[in-house]
Amino acid sequence: xxxxxxxxxxxxxxxxxxxxxxxxxxxxxxxxxxxxxxxxxxxxxxxxxxxxxxxxxxxxxxxxxxxxxxxxxxxxxxxxxxxxxxxxxxxxxxxxxxxxxxxxxxxxxxxxxxxxxxxxxxxxxxxxxxxxxxxxxxxxx
Numbered sequence: 059x060x061x062x063x064x065x066x067x068x069x070x071x072x073x074x075x076x077x078x079x080x081x082x083x084x085x086x087x088x089x090x091x092x093x094x095x096x097x098x099x100x101x102x103x104x105x106x107x108x109x110x111x112x113x114x115x116x117x118x119x120x121x122x123x124x125x126x127x128x129x130x131x132x133x134x135x136x137x138x139x140x141x142x143x144x145x146x147x148x149x150x151x152x153x154x155x156x157x158x159x160x161x162x163x164x165x166x167x168x169x170x171x172x173x174x175x176x177x178x179x180x181x182x183x184x185x186x187x188x189x190x191x192x193x194x195x196x197x198x199x
Contacts, residue, residue: 064106066132071106073138073168077121078104080160092120138168150181151188158182 078089086100093100093116103109103117114128118139127139153161158181166174 062134063132066134067108068106069138070128070131071104073164074117074121075104076160076164076167077123080157080164081121089117089120093117150184153181 074089078086083089083092086097086104089095090097090100095113095116099109099113100117103113111129114132115125117123118125118128123139127136130136131138150158158178162174162178162181165177
């Protein structure tokens with residue numbers, strides 16, 4: 059049982075680190091500043107060490123995850139949390155191509171290749187739809 063908890067913390071730590079980087083926070087200092095936590099606590103969380111529940115909540119908030127999703131995952135009550143960027147239309151529409159690709163890789167690592175492909179297809183469809191609406195407005199104006 060402890061091995062499963064350790065594995066879950068390790069998976070969550072890797073997700074925190076990837077998401078921090080995807081959100082443009084290149085250093086742990088950036089996430090520490092966004093959360094009010096120390097760099098050493100951020101480092102512990104990213105390495106999968108056991109941290110306080112309120113620490114996880116602060117990290118969730120700073121990275122845009124649903125509140126309580128980290129704890130639910132660690133307690134075995136839910137899947138590894140989904141990135142808000144995967145469902146947040148404004149985020150997908152403002153990402154550059156590299157950010158979209160990186161997010162698709164994260165989705166694939168967490169939920170599998172089918173979900174990674176679906177994310178990328180949906181994101182590209184949303185971007186095409188936005189471009190078409192913009193073109194329609196230009197032609198009408």
